[in-house]
Amino acid sequence: DSPAARYIPRSKILDKTDDLLPEYDFIIIGGGTAGLTVADRLTEGLEYSVLVLERGVFQNSSSVTTVAGGGQGLFDPTLTFNFNSVPQAGLNNRSIAVYGGMILGGSSGVNGMQVLRGQKEDYNRWGSYFGPSSDWSWEGLLPYFKKAWNFHPPSVELANEFDMKYDASYWGNTSNVHASFPTMFWPVLKMQMAAFQDIPGVDYPPDSGSGKAGAYWHPASVDPGTVLRSFARSGHWDDINLERPNYHTLTEQRVLKIAVQGNRATSVIFVSANATDQSQAKSVKARKEIIMAAGSIHTPQILQASGIGPKKLLKEAGVPLVVDAPGVGSNFQDQPFVVAPTFNFTTFPFHPDFYDMILNQTFIAEARAQFKKDRTGPLTVSSGYCGSWLPLQVIAPESWEDIVERYESQDPAAYLPSNSDKAVIAGYRAQQKALAKSMRSKNSALYNLFLRGGYEDGSAVYLHPTSRGTVQINRSDPFFSPPEVDYRALSNPTDLDVLLKFTPFTRKYFLETRLRTLNPVELTPGANVTAPADIEAWLRSVMIPSSFHPVGTAAMMPRHLGGVVDEELLVYGVQGLRVVDASVIPDLPGSYTQQTVYAIAEKAADLIKRRA
């Protein structure tokens, strides 16, 4: 029943909007991590016609593909969006850069390439919001983690040299998105990883994908054959598109809104990416479904601009109401970083190290020559491969119970925005209960120290913040202005309770383990900063409330809990509209987000096909 599949011209990217068909079975808004994964799976059988509309460009430059150092596209404004958050009251009124990928491939094309999975409890917690029979669980997602990634173990020599544990049974080997290891590591990492043994309660799980907290090595999203970034475009779009006449991609187009007729999402309205008004707006129809995959910052913007969002906000912005969906743009979370001290090892016999790749011109020249010769050596190393992901019990052995009790006894409305809808408050109450349980667990990581392998080190990330922010359309310009992003950083006092423990714990790791033989000297905030009030003042002046892992703005939760999508990721109150991207994640996993987003997209593709 899809005649389009027979006569779509064989083209990779449509050059002009005139080449569009009037209708497609599925239209995917955003050709990013999730969007391209779903598009690949929906087009592989050739029975459905699919259009991907992407705001960014198609680009295959070295800033996208280069592995060395990880994430070189980070500084390339042609590949990313970048605007300021609203000033953060909890952070001395600093505005924070809101930042993400805006190219074909989305954030997977600019990210730091670290491939990490959350703990079992994270995924079970998501299902718990729907009840015990939900298949959103560790067991339910494991097949999709396997489907999403093609795992290449480290070489035997590297694994032996660095005492790396891994277990390939947690991984798959069919995906075109690759997870692999470099051909060398910085030598100091062996001692840094072993030093966690000197801290009571730190486990070394069998694999980074085993769903357990602890200290471990993990792969990066790199194709070991080419030693280039492996991402949604290379894995789910390059090459395949030529063979699939049912698959159209249109880049450099900004989607403004979705048109809803009756209660069915029928078409997508878009303009050229450089347009500043709607005079040239075009429309394309979806026969079966529209799939939102514009990421956690822009999916809520497009939904709200389409009239699907909080009633009061839409009224203030002059957008006609289609569905009162108070959860759209609420429940916004990201993982704060710059939250613990950094150190300099003043005795450092381990060369080469991470900083040789930045400071030592002779070493850099040799590394380049080696890479040119056989694609091995330091240039195969991306941003990070190891560290610890630790529970509150390990971070705060004396006080974790008090912290959790204080959190649990909070009035759930007390630290949400003052005008929060009762469903959003009820949803937070459910999260508060579930998160408190995870905070008590030895297998749920709140603290992450990722190791770079240099004479200076100490990059901590707070994995489960309890504060909740908002993403809202600009009331005077819903379509063309960036949305108003408010992290509401440190608005919930539990975050400070937890973060105040990060500093003493990080000091313990550097100063009271075998690492002390390297004579570490604290760089920031400085050894004299010890009183909680001083640590707090330091955190407020330096903390960044984002590690570029935004989630939660179109949460998968029951509707009475402020959810925006159901367990099939279908938007409540509208037919034919789904969200498949990081915005559906109800609360953050105890890891970074890309691996989870790919798994969600793989699962979503099956859910969509089952209904189509």
Ligand SMILES: Cc1cc2nc3c(=O)[nH]c(=O)nc-3n(C[C@H](O)[C@H](O)[C@H](O)COP(=O)(O)OP(=O)(O)OC[C@H]3O[C@@H](n4cnc5c(N)ncnc54)[C@H](O)[C@@H]3O)c2cc1C
């Ligand atoms: C700099 C950076 C570093 C990161 N490092 C890591 C890491 O090392 N490890 C890890 O696990 N995770 C990392 N992440 C996070 C991870 O990459 C993301 O969680 C994940 O890629 C998000 O996928 P997504 O599909 O939700 O959104 P995206 O992949 O961002 O896709 C959204 C797409 O929608 C497009 N779009 C937006 N608005 C519109 C519109 N109006 N019309 C049309 N298209 C639109 C965007 O251009 C984009 O291509 C990082 C992210 C960034 C930005």
